[in-house]
Amino acid sequence: MKISFNRDACQGHNRCYLLAPELFDVDDEGYAVLLVTGDVPEQLHAKAQLAVDNCPEYAITLTEENPPA
Amino acid sequence: MSGPERCPVTDWQTDFDHTAPEYAADAPAIWQELRETCPVAHSDRFGGTWLPTRHEDISAIAHDTEHFTSRGVIVSVLEPQVPAPVGYAPPISSDPPFHQIARGLLLPAFAPKAIRPLEAPTRAFCSQLIDQILVDLPTSGVVDVAEQYAQHIPVRVIAHMLGVPAEDGDRFRDFIHRILEMAGQNDEPVAAEDTMLHYISAQIEKRRGEPTDDLIGFLLQAEIDGVPLTDDHVGGTIALILLAGIDTTWSAIGASIWYLAQHPEECARLVAQPELMPFAVEEMLRAFAPVTMARKVSQDVELGGKQLHEGDWVLLPFPSANRDPEFFENPNEVILDREKNRHAAFGLGIHRCLGSNLARMELTVALEEWLARVPEFELADPEAVLWSTGQVRGPRKLPIRILDPGTSATTKGAR
Ligand code: HEM
Ligand code: SF4
Numbered sequence: 001m002k003i004s005f006n007r008d009a010c011q012g013h014n015r016c017y018l019l020a021p022e023l024f025d026v027d028d029e030g031y032a033v034l035l036v037t038g039d040v041p042e043q044l045h046a047k048a049q050l051a052v053d054n055c056p057e058y059a060i061t062l063t064e065e066n067p068p069a
Numbered sequence: 070m071s072g073p074e075r076c077p078v079t080d081w082q083t084d085f086d087h088t089a090p091e092y093a094a095d096a097p098a099i100w101q102e103l104r105e106t107c108p109v110a111h112s113d114r115f116g117g118t119w120l121p122t123r124h125e126d127i128s129a130i131a132h133d134t135e136h137f138t139s140r141g142v143i144v145s146v147l148e149p150q151v152p153a154p155v156g157y158a159p160p161i162s163s164d165p166p167f168h169q170i171a172r173g174l175l176l177p178a179f180a181p182k183a184i185r186p187l188e189a190p191t192r193a194f195c196s197q198l199i200d201q202i203l204v205d206l207p208t209s210g211v212v213d214v215a216e217q218y219a220q221h222i223p224v225r226v227i228a229h230m231l232g233v234p235a236e237d238g239d240r241f242r243d244f245i246h247r248i249l250e251m252a253g254q255n256d257e258p259v260a261a262e263d264t265m266l267h268y269i270s271a272q273i274e275k276r277r278g279e280p281t282d283d284l285i286g287f288l289l290q291a292e293i294d295g296v297p298l299t300d301d302h303v304g305g306t307i308a309l310i311l312l313a314g315i316d317t318t319w320s321a322i323g324a325s326i327w328y329l330a331q332h333p334e335e336c337a338r339l340v341a342q343p344e345l346m347p348f349a350v351e352e353m354l355r356a357f358a359p360v361t362m363a364r365k366v367s368q369d370v371e372l373g374g375k376q377l378h379e380g381d382w383v384l385l386p387f388p389s390a391n392r393d394p395e396f397f398e399n400p401n402e403v404i405l406d407r408e409k410n411r412h413a414a415f416g417l418g419i420h421r422c423l424g425s426n427l428a429r430m431e432l433t434v435a436l437e438e439w440l441a442r443v444p445e446f447e448l449a450d451p452e453a454v455l456w457s458t459g460q461v462r463g464p465r466k467l468p469i470r471i472l473d474p475g476t477s478a479t480t481k482g483a484r
Contacts, residue, residue: 011421014181014429018347029173030180030426053409054351056417 002063003048005034009059016055020047032059039065082107086114087144087361087384093456097401100389109373115144118382119375122389124396124413126373130364130385131417137364137383138164139420143248143460144363144382151301153367158309159302161420168419171302174291175423178230178284184426187226191431194225195438203442206471211449215323215467222435223318226427227311232283233272240268245316265311269304284310310424317359318428320463321414322435324357325350328403329440330448330469335405340444343437349405350433355412356403358388361460362416387413388462445472 003023012030016023022044025033040048040062052060078086081099086092092099103110104122112118121127130137140156141149149157156162159171177183198221202212212218224238244265261267272285280286288303298306329336339345362385366377377383390413392400398409415422422428446469448454455466 011418012176012180013415013421014426015351017181026181028180028182029176050408054411056411056413056415058411 001040001045001048001065002038003034003036003040004061004063005032006059006061007031009057011057011059013056016051016060019054020044020051023048023051082110083112084114085110085112085118085120087118087120087386087460088458090458093458093462096386096388096462097392100386100392101401104389104393109375111375115146115382117378117380118144118384119372119377120384120386121372122386122393123373124390124393127385127387127390127413128417130372130383131362131413131420133370134165134168134419136366136368136370136377138367139168139364140164140367141365141382142363144384149365155302156305157301158305158312160306160423161309161313162305165419170293171306172419172423174288174293175306178287179423179426181426184430187229187427188430188434190229191222191226191434192438195222195435196442198222199438199442203471209449210471211468212471213466213468214326215319215464218439219322219326219435219464219467220315220319222322222431223315223428226318226431227314230284231272231307231310232281232285237268241311241315244268245312248312265308266304269307269311272307273300273303313422314424314427316457316461316463317424318431320359320457320461321354321357321428321432323464323467324359325353325432325436326439326469327448327454327464327467328353328357329436330446330467332403333445333447335403336440336444336446338405339436340440345406346433346437348407348410350429350436351410351412352403352405352407353432354414354429355391355397355407355410357463358391358412358414359461359463360414360416360422361386361388361462362420363460384460385416387416443471446470447472 010032014026014030016032017026023035025035027033048062052062078084078089078091081103100122108121108123109126110120121130138153139162140153142161151157154164154167160168163171198218202217206212224241225235228235228238276286276289280290285307288298288306291298339349364383364385366379366381366383369379370377394400415425449468449470453466453468454464457463457465
């Protein structure tokens with residue numbers, strides 16, 4: 001499972017940082033900073049999904065590595 | 070209160086009035102009906118105003134700064150006087166590109182990590198308020214939580230950030246009532262020294278000679294491209310922070326307590342499972358979002374099949390977006406552990422509430438402290454609950470009965 005973050009869409013709602021601090025930090029202005037590149041460790045899948053499902057600006061996306069054929 | 074005679078609303082599709090008491094009391098039902106029958110409603114009131122109710126349309130407007138200007142954000146019969154892109158209270162009244170500059174100055178002071186040190190003092194203050202409520206509690210056990218609890222919390226926090234005396238809180242509430250709750254409805258003259266403008270100028274003058282490390286002092290020292298901010302910019306921003314941070318948060322805290330007072334099982338659940346609180350707070354913000362913003366149409370544009378014209382007002386009822394069944398499952402149900410919650414209580418797009426991290430902290434702390442001390446309470450009289458009118462919606466009178474206050478008092482000793 002890969003995670004990606006679109007800094008241009010982020011408005012600093014800060015939901016991701018609250019729900020998944022292992023995956024997101026915030027900078028001094030309150031915009032999100034993605035802490036992992038590419039693969040999300042297995043044990044953080046649920047948190048990654050939470051971050052996606054609560055970002056009001058659709059700035060975070062998850063993609064399955066091996067999409068079912 | 071004197072004000073122009075208000076015609077009663079007979080048809081919400083063609084003649085809505087967002088400042089009417091019926092709207093304040095029953096807004097979610099009105100939005101639902103409009104979403105189903107007339108998702109972009111129009112009214113001739115206030116010089117021509119639109120009311121979109123679907124998430125899709127509200128989001129589109131909030132993200133479209135080309136056709137919609139923030140020059141006016143509170144619908145009124147009066148035309149906003151200060152032109153775009155700066156407007157009368159940067160950054161809320163500003164459009165790009167100036168908006169990002171004015172907002173950028175403030176972002177660091179409101180970022181999550183800057184807000185964190187305010188949590189402990191806020192918690193202590195909430196606890197003091199509850200002490201006082203329990204000490205003063207009449208034998209009936211009834212207290213107005215909107216007046217005695219919710220409203221004091223943001224006032225204290227904002228006064229601290231701005232560096233003004235907490236005792237000035239009563240004056241702040243007066244400003245808010247005149248400027249927000251009675252916007253466009255009140256023509257009573259106000260003595261010059263009682264105006265917010267006068268209050269703010271005095272605070273600025275006080276700091277001219279001696280710089281302070283509060284937010285007002287910071288704005289006085291701030292520069293854009295090496296040039297200090299104009300007095301109007303500093304004054305407008307201070308006014309904004311004063312107005313935007315108080316009755317909004319007061320409303321969110323009050324509405325949450327109003328809900329919990331009717332759902333003892335949910336109170337018990339939150340007490341037993343404190344890890345639910347972050348989800349519960351967002352769900353309260355979704356279901357009882359207090360803030361409706363507005364825009365002015367800056368270029369003719371079509372929306373939901375309706376033709377909007379330059380100069381028209383458009384309301385942005387984020388609370389209605391939050392109850393759109395196309396966007397949320399079971400939107401009218403409060404689900405404290407809702408896991409998919411892209412709510413728009415703090416707006417969408419470039420004007421995302423600057424104070425959202427602060428407001429979220431205040432709401433969380435206010436509820437945690439309340440439930441720790443007063444886990445059992447009920448509405449004393451549902452008919453006596455009074456919701457504010459205008460673009461910020463929340464309970465202004467909220468009498469509740471504290472059940473078994475004896476236990477509440479002892480819990481305190483045990484803490
Ligand atoms: C639960 C409480 C609050 C709610 C629901 C709320 C809601 C909102 C909303 C919906 C907007 C968007 C305005 C727009 O799109 O035109 C906004 C903007 C703003 N809010 Fe809040 N707010 C709250 C608390 C606060 C607090 C505590 C502060 C500051 C102390 C604050 C300061 C601001 C400012 C400065 C803006 C303008 C941001 C900009 O235009 O870039 N708000 N708020
Ligand atoms: S929740 Fe979305 S908008 Fe908010 S900080 Fe995270 S990525 Fe940015």
